[in-house]
Amino acid sequence: MQKSASSDLGSQPISKLLIKQAVPASIGILVMSLNILVDTIFVGQWIGSTAIAAINVVLPVSFFIAALGMSIGVGGSSIISRALGADNKPKALKTFGNQVALTLMFTVTFAAFGLFFVDQLIPAFGGKGVIFDPAKIYYEIILYGVPILGFVMMGNNVIRAEGKPKFAMYAMLIPSIGNLLLDYIFIGVMDLGMAGAAWATTGSYIAAFLFILWYFLSKHSELKINVSHFKLQSNIVAEIGSLGFVTLARQAVVSVTFLLVNNVLFDFGGETSVTAYAIVGRMSMFALFPVFGITQGFIPIAGYNYGSKQYNRVKEVIYTAIKYATVLAILVFVSLMIFPEVITRLFTTDLEVINVTPNNMRWAFAAIPILAIQLIGAAYFQAVGKALPALLLTLTRQAIFFIPLLFILPIYFGEFGVWMSFPISDVLSTIITAYFLRREVKLNLNKRLEDA
Numbered sequence: 097m098q099k100s101a102s103s104d105l106g107s108q109p110i111s112k113l114l115i116k117q118a119v120p121a122s123i124g125i126l127v128m129s130l131n132i133l134v135d136t137i138f139v140g141q142w143i144g145s146t147a148i149a150a151i152n153v154v155l156p157v158s159f160f161i162a163a164l165g166m167s168i169g170v171g172g173s174s175i176i177s178r179a180l181g182a183d184n185k186p187k188a189l190k191t192f193g194n195q196v197a198l199t200l201m202f203t204v205t206f207a208a209f210g211l212f213f214v215d216q217l218i219p220a221f222g223g224k225g226v227i228f229d230p231a232k233i234y235y236e237i238i239l240y241g242v243p244i245l246g247f248v249m250m251g252n253n254v255i256r257a258e259g260k261p262k263f264a265m266y267a268m269l270i271p272s273i274g275n276l277l278l279d280y281i282f283i284g285v286m287d288l289g290m291a292g293a294a295w296a297t298t299g300s301y302i303a304a305f306l307f308i309l310w311y312f313l314s315k316h317s318e319l320k321i322n323v324s325h326f327k328l329q330s331n332i333v334a335e336i337g338s339l340g341f342v343t344l345a346r347q348a349v350v351s352v353t354f355l356l357v358n359n360v361l362f363d364f365g366g367e368t369s370v371t372a373y374a375i376v377g378r379m380s381m382f383a384l385f386p387v388f389g390i391t392q393g394f395i396p397i398a399g400y401n402y403g404s405k406q407y408n409r410v411k412e413v414i415y416t417a418i419k420y421a422t423v424l425a426i427l428v429f430v431s432l433m434i435f436p437e438v439i440t441r442l443f444t445t446d447l448e449v450i451n452v453t454p455n456n457m458r459w460a461f462a463a464i465p466i467l468a469i470q471l472i473g474a475a476y477f478q479a480v481g482k483a484l485p486a487l488l489l490t491l492t493r494q495a496i497f498f499i500p501l502l503f504i505l506p507i508y509f510g511e512f513g514v515w516m517s518f519p520i521s522d523v524l525s526t527i528i529t530a531y532f533l534r535r536e537v538k539l540n541l542n543k544r545l546e547d548a
Contacts (some may be wrong), residue, residue, distance in 0.1 A: 105259050105400035106181060109411045114393055114420065120261035124268030126382075135521025136378050138279045139445055141294050143230075145371050145446040146547055147290060152374035153221045155354060157210050158238050158245075163247025163347030164202045168195050169253030170395075171340025173185030175332070176257040176319075177396045185318075187332075193325025194332050195250055203246035207239050222358025222370060233290040233384030244305045251308035257317060259394050263311055269306050271300035337485035342474075342490050348497045357514060358504055359372035364511040365452070372453040375443050375458045383432055384464065388425040390417050391471045398479040407541045414476060414537065421468030432461045459515035463522035470522070473529035476536070485536075489529050497521035 105113065137146045172195040179188040210217065218231050221534030248267065255264040260351050311317055356376075361369035394417040401409040430437075436454035444450065471491060477486035498521035505513030 103180075103259075105177070105397050106404045106406055106409070110416050111398070113397055114413060114416055115388070116260045116418070117256075117395030117397060118390045119132030120265035120388075121256070121392040121526050124265040125385040125392070127269050127272040127317060136373040136374070138283055140444045142283050143289055143293070144225055145444045146367060147230050147293075148374045148443065149222075149227050149370045150234055150290065151293070152354070152370065152377060153218060153227060153231045153358060154238060155377075157217055157221065157235065157430055158242050159347055160351045161203055161206045161210060161239070161242045162245045162249055163344055163350075164206060165199045165243075166249035166253065166347065167248075167340035167342075167344035168198050168202070168336060169250035170343045170478065171336040172250075173253040173257035173396070174339050174399050174481055175253060175335055176477070178403030178481060179397030179502045180257070183398040189319060189321050189382055190325050190329055191332050191336065192254055192319045193321045195254065196247075196334065197326045197328055197403055198333065199246050199250045199333075200243075200411075203243035207243050210239050210242075211462075213319060221355045222362055223365070224362065227367065227370070230290045234294045237291060237298060240273045241301040244298075244301045248301060248304045248308055249259075251312065254319065255308070255311060256392065257399070259396065259400075261393065263316060267304055267308050267311070267509065270297065271304040272531070274303045275300035301402065302340045307353045310380050311478055318485075335481070339478055339481060339486070340484045342478050342483060344474045345495075346490045349491060349499075351474075352397070353494050353498065353502075356499060360502060360506060360514055361443060362512065364514075365508070368446075368448045368452060369511060371444070371446070372456050375440060375449070375453055376457050378443070379432070379439060379457065380460070383461065384425070386428070386465075387468055387471060387479075389462075390424070390468075391475050392473060393417075395475050395479045398446050398476055399481075402480040407544045410480075411537060411541050414472065414533070417472045418468050421472060422465065424470050429461060429465050430465075433458055456515045459512075462519035462520040466526045467534070470526040470529045473533040476533065483534060489525075489532060493521055493525035497524045 108116070123284070136148055136151065160420060160525050172191045175191045214232060214235060218228060218235060248271070252267045255267065269501045275296050278296030279293065281435065282288045282296050286292060288295070312319065312321075357373055359369050361373055364373075394413060398410055399414045401407075401413070412418040436457040437450065439457070440450050470489075474486055474489040477483075479490060498517055501517035501521055502514060505516050507513070509516060
C-alpha cells in the first residue's frame with residue numbers, strides 16, 4: 097500500500113494527478129496565508145499599524161532561517177522523488193536521514209547567530225525609530241521557534257515527495273489554525289501585545305512539528321529511517337546542497353529584497369510606506385496561493401516521471417501546470433485590480449496607509465497573469481535535478497532584475513519607482529524563463545523521446 101502511493105505519480109492521468117497533488121497544497125498554502133493575513137489584521141487592529149511594520153521587519157531573518165529547512169527539504173525531496181521513480185529505496189532513506197541531520201545543524205546555528213546580533217540586525221532590516229522596540233520583542237521570541245519551523249518545512253516537502261499531499265496539507269493546516277486560536281487568546285484575551293503575537297506563532301510551529309513527527313513514525317510513511325541514515329554521505333549532501341541552494345538563494349534574495357525595499361520606502365515615506373509594503377507583501381503570499389499550490393503539486397510529479405524516464409508525462413505535466421496556473425493567476429489579478437481598497441481596510445484603520453496602499457498594490461501585482469510560466473519553469477529544473485539553470489532562473493525575478501531596478505527607478509520616479517520595479521522584473525524574468533524552458537523541452541525531452 098505504501099509503495100502504491102508514490103507509484104501513482106507515474107501512472108495516474110496527469111490532469112487528475114495534478115489536481116490531486118495541487119488542491120491539498122493550495123488549501124494548505126491558503127490556510128497558511130490566511131493565518132498570516134489574520135495574524136496581521138489582529139496585530140494591526142489590536143496593537144496598531146506600527147506593529148504591522150515591526151513584524152514585516154522581522155520576517156526576512158525568520159524566513160531565511162526557516163528557508164534553510166525548506167531548501168534542505170526541497171533539495172532532498174527532488175532526490176527522493178527521482179529515487180522512488182527509479183525504484184531505489186535505499187537512496188531515498190539515506191537522503192531523508194541526511195536531511196534531518198542537516199536541518200538540525202544549520203537551523204540551530206543560524207538561530208543562535210540571529211539572537212546574538214539582534215540589535216544590529218533589526219535596524220539593518222528597516223526596524224528604525226518607533227518600529228525598533230516592538231520588532232525586537234517579536235524577533236527574539238520568534239527565533240526560538242524558527243529551528244522547529246525549519247523541521248516542519250523540511251518534513252512537509254518529504255511528505256509531498258512520498259505522494260501524500262493530504263498529509264502535507266494537514267501539516268500546514270495545524271500551525272495556521274493553531275496560530276489563530278493562540279492569537280485570540282494571547283492578544284485578544286490576555287492582552288500580551290507583540291509578545292502574545294510571537295508566542296502564538298512559536299506555539300503553532302511546535303504543534304506542526306509534533307504532527308510531522310507522528311506521521312514519519314506512523315504506518316503512513318514508507319520512509320522508515322534509523323540512526324545509520326543520519327550519517328552524512330558526501331555525494332548525497334552535495335546533491336541536496338546544489339538543489340536546495342536554489343530554494344535557499346531564492347529565500348535569501350527575498351530577505352535581502354525586504355531589507356532593501358523597507359529601507360528605500362522608509363527614506364521616501366517613513367513608517368506609512370513600510371506598512372503599505374507589509375500589506376502588499378501579505379497579499380502576495382495570500383493571493384497567489386493557487387499558483388503556488390500548482391507549482392508544489394507539479395514538482396513531485398515531474399521529478400518522479402523524470403526518474404522513471406516517462407518523458408512524455410513530464411512534458412504533459414509542464415504544459416498542464418502552466419495552463420491551470422495561468423487561468424488562476426488571471427482570476428486573482430482581476431480581483432486585486434478591483435478591490436485593493438477593501439483589502440487594505442481589512443488590515444488597518446490608519447487613513448494615511450489606506451490612502452497610499454491601493455494604487456501601490458495594483459502596480460505590485462500588475463504582471464501576475466504571466467507569472468505562472470516563470471514559477472513552473474524554474475520549478476521544473478529543480479524537480480529534475482538540474483541545479484544551475486534552476487538557480488539562475490529562480491534568481492532572475494528578484495536578484496537579477498528587481499534589485500537593480502530598485503536602485504535605478506527611484507532616482508527618476510521617487511517612491512513610485514519602487515512599485516514600478518515589481519511588474520517590470522516579473523515580465524523580464526518570465527521572458528527569460530520561457531526561452532530556457534522551451535529550449536529544454538526541445539533539446540532534452542523531445543530528443544530523449546526520439547531516442548527511446
